[in-house]
Amino acid sequence: MILSVLKENIENIIFDLDGTLWDPMPMSIKAWHTALNRFDCIENPISQEDIQGIMGMQHNLVGEKLFPYLSKEQQDEVINSCYMQEVQDIKQAGGVLYPGLEAVLETLGKKYDLFIVSNCQAGYIEAFYEYHGLGAYFKDFECSGNTAMSKAINIGMLIKRNTLRNSIYVGDTLGDYLAAEDNKLPFVFADYGFGQVPDIHYAITQIGDLEQML
Incomplete structure (x- = not known):
C-alpha cells in the first residue's frame, strides 16, 4: 500500500x-551453541525456535524467558556470554543480508x-x-x-x-x-x-x- x-x-x-x-538466525544459532557449551548449568540445548522466540525482545529480559530455572546472576552470566559470542561472530563472518x-x-x-x-x-x-x-x-x-x-x-x-x-x-x-x-x-x-x-x-x-x- x-x-x-x-x-x-x-x-x-x-x-x-x-x-x-x-x-541473523544462522549466526545466532552457531554463536549461542558455542557460548552455551561453556556452561554445565544449561538443562536443554537451545533450538532455533527458542532463539526465534526472543527476536525483538528487549535484550535484558531474555535470560528470564530462556533460563527460568537459573538465578538472575546465572542468567546474566549465560546471556552475556551468548551476546559477546554473537558480536564476535558477526565481526568474523557477518549475517545474512536480505536481498x-x-x-x-x-x-x-x-x-x-x-x-x-x-x-x-x-x-x-x-x-x-x-x-x-x-x-x-x-x-x-x-x-x-x-x-x-x-x-x-x-x-x-x-x-x-x-x-x-x-x-x-x-x-x-x-x-x-x-x-x-x-x-x-x-x-x-x-x-x-x-x-x-x-x-x-x-x-x-x-x-x-x-x-x-x-
Missing part, C-alpha cells in the same frame, strides 16, 4: 535490525536520513556495520544494550537527539508496532521477518518494496 498521505512529508526512516534488514539491502539503502539514503533502533546488545549494531560495510548509510542508532530501556523509549531518545520530524518506523514484530505507536510514528510492517502484527495499514514483503512504497 502506498503511503499516499505521508509520502511527500517523510524525512526520516528508522529501521529495526533483526528480521527487517537481515536474518538487495545495500542497493535499497543507497537509494533511500539519497532522499531520507536513515537510522536503526534495535533491542539488541551493545556492540551488535557496530559489528553489523563493520562486517557488512553499511555504517555510512545510517545517521545514528540506539539499542537497549546501551540504555537498558525499551524500544519505545529508545526511539524517542533517538528522535530527540537528532531533532527528527516526519519519521516512520520499519519493523517486523508486534513490539516494533507498539513502539512506533507510542511515538506516534507510522509503522511499516516487514512481513518477511520474525513476527506477526494484526491490522497493519502498510506492509512490505521484501526490503526492496520500500523503494516503490516511498
Whole structure:
C-alpha cells in the first residue's frame, strides 16, 4: 500500500535490525551453541525456535524467558556470554543480508536520513556495520544494550537527539508496532521477518518494496 498521505512529508526512516534488514538466525544459532557449551548449568540445548522466540525482545529480559530455572546472576552470566559470542561472530563472518539491502539503502539514503533502533546488545549494531560495510548509510542508532530501556523509549531518545520530524518506523514484530505507536510514528510492517502484527495499514514483503512504497 502506498503511503499516499505521508509520502511527500517523510524525512526520516528508522529501521529495526533483526528480521527487517537481515536474518541473523544462522549466526545466532552457531554463536549461542558455542557460548552455551561453556556452561554445565544449561538443562536443554537451545533450538532455533527458542532463539526465534526472543527476536525483538528487549535484550535484558531474555535470560528470564530462556533460563527460568537459573538465578538472575546465572542468567546474566549465560546471556552475556551468548551476546559477546554473537558480536564476535558477526565481526568474523557477518549475517545474512536480505536481498538487495545495500542497493535499497543507497537509494533511500539519497532522499531520507536513515537510522536503526534495535533491542539488541551493545556492540551488535557496530559489528553489523563493520562486517557488512553499511555504517555510512545510517545517521545514528540506539539499542537497549546501551540504555537498558525499551524500544519505545529508545526511539524517542533517538528522535530527540537528532531533532527528527516526519519519521516512520520499519519493523517486523508486534513490539516494533507498539513502539512506533507510542511515538506516534507510522509503522511499516516487514512481513518477511520474525513476527506477526494484526491490522497493519502498510506492509512490505521484501526490503526492496520500500523503494516503490516511498
